[in-house]
Amino acid sequence: MTSPVPNRFRQQILARERLIGFWMCMSNHLTAELAGLAGYDWLLVDGEHSPNEISLMMQQLQALQGSNSAAVGRPSWNDPVEIKRMLDIGFYNLLIPFIESGDDARRAVAATRYPPQGMRGVAGMQRSNRYGTVPDYLHTINDNICVLLQIESRAGVEAVDDIASVEGVDGVFIGPSDLAAGLGHIGNPGHPEVQEAIRHLYERITAHGKAVGTLAPVPADARRYLDMGMHFVAVGTDLGVFKQATFALRESFAK
Numbered sequence: 001m002t003s004p005v006p007n008r009f010r011q012q013i014l015a016r017e018r019l020i021g022f023w024m025c026m027s028n029h030l031t032a033e034l035a036g037l038a039g040y041d042w043l044l045v046d047g048e049h050s051p052n053e054i055s056l057m058m059q060q061l062q063a064l065q066g067s068n069s070a071a072v073g074r075p076s077w078n079d080p081v082e083i084k085r086m087l088d089i090g091f092y093n094l095l096i097p098f099i100e101s102g103d104d105a106r107r108a109v110a111a112t113r114y115p116p117q118g119m120r121g122v123a124g125m126q127r128s129n130r131y132g133t134v135p136d137y138l139h140t141i142n143d144n145i146c147v148l149l150q151i152e153s154r155a156g157v158e159a160v161d162d163i164a165s166v167e168g169v170d171g172v173f174i175g176p177s178d179l180a181a182g183l184g185h186i187g188n189p190g191h192p193e194v195q196e197a198i199r200h201l202y203e204r205i206t207a208h209g210k211a212v213g214t215l216a217p218v219p220a221d222a223r224r225y226l227d228m229g230m231h232f233v234a235v236g237t238d239l240g241v242f243k244q245a246t247f248a249l250r251e252s253f254a255k
Contacts, residue, residue, distance in 0.1 A: 009070035010146035021234035032060035036067030080111035093146040102162030109168035152178035164208035171211035
């Protein structure tokens with residue numbers, strides 16, 4: 001296990017580098033290990049819309065131990081207890097869903113920081129500090145946790161300036177599917193109103209000097225968002241790639 005200090009992925013996010021990611025929904029350490037060999041800049045371990053529990057997430061982190069890809073964990077909610085457990089098993093990068101206000105953003109950041117900057121509970125020996133072998137972990141880790149927050153509702157769009165200006169927020173992720181639903185266009189993130197909202201979010205978030213990201217499993221969408229200037233974009237999902245390849249293979253042998 002590599003040391004969490006310094007967190008190179010956080011440095012890249014703060015520098016607003018272009019980072020290509022991949023979404024992992026299959027809750028499996030073997031597929032995670034394979035994805036870790038592909039050369040993506042970051043890999044998202046999804047705990048919101050996938051049947052991932054803490055023990056399964058830890059197995060995937062262990063499978064990614066030798067990978068150069070940064071592991072990003074998504075909890076199911078902006079829950080300080082769940083966030084604490086994800087930090088303790090070894091996530092140094094978190095993507096926290098459904099942020100709708102500056103207060104939501106501050107709570108999310110506080111959950112990732114030890115006191116006095118936050119409210120993270122202290123465990124002297126856990127996987128994140130390599131079971132107590134990382135020198136000065138307690139005094140350095142606050143500055144090495146990357147916090148990415150999701151805006152994916154009308155309320156989040158309206159509060160974008162309050163969210164993006166919170167200290168400790170390193171980047172903001174735009175959730176196109178939930179945003180489309182919240183704007184009355186469920187299943188149609190390409191709708192002009194949704195795209196206009198995404199452009200508005202991009203402009204406001206970058207005005208605060210923060211990185212902007214999204215998930216775009218359709219290649220044309222991914223390229224459009226990258227051309228827009230987005231910084232961390234996931235260009236596919238393991239479940240989507242597996243489904244497409246499996247169906248295509250069967251079709252190639254159709255009678």
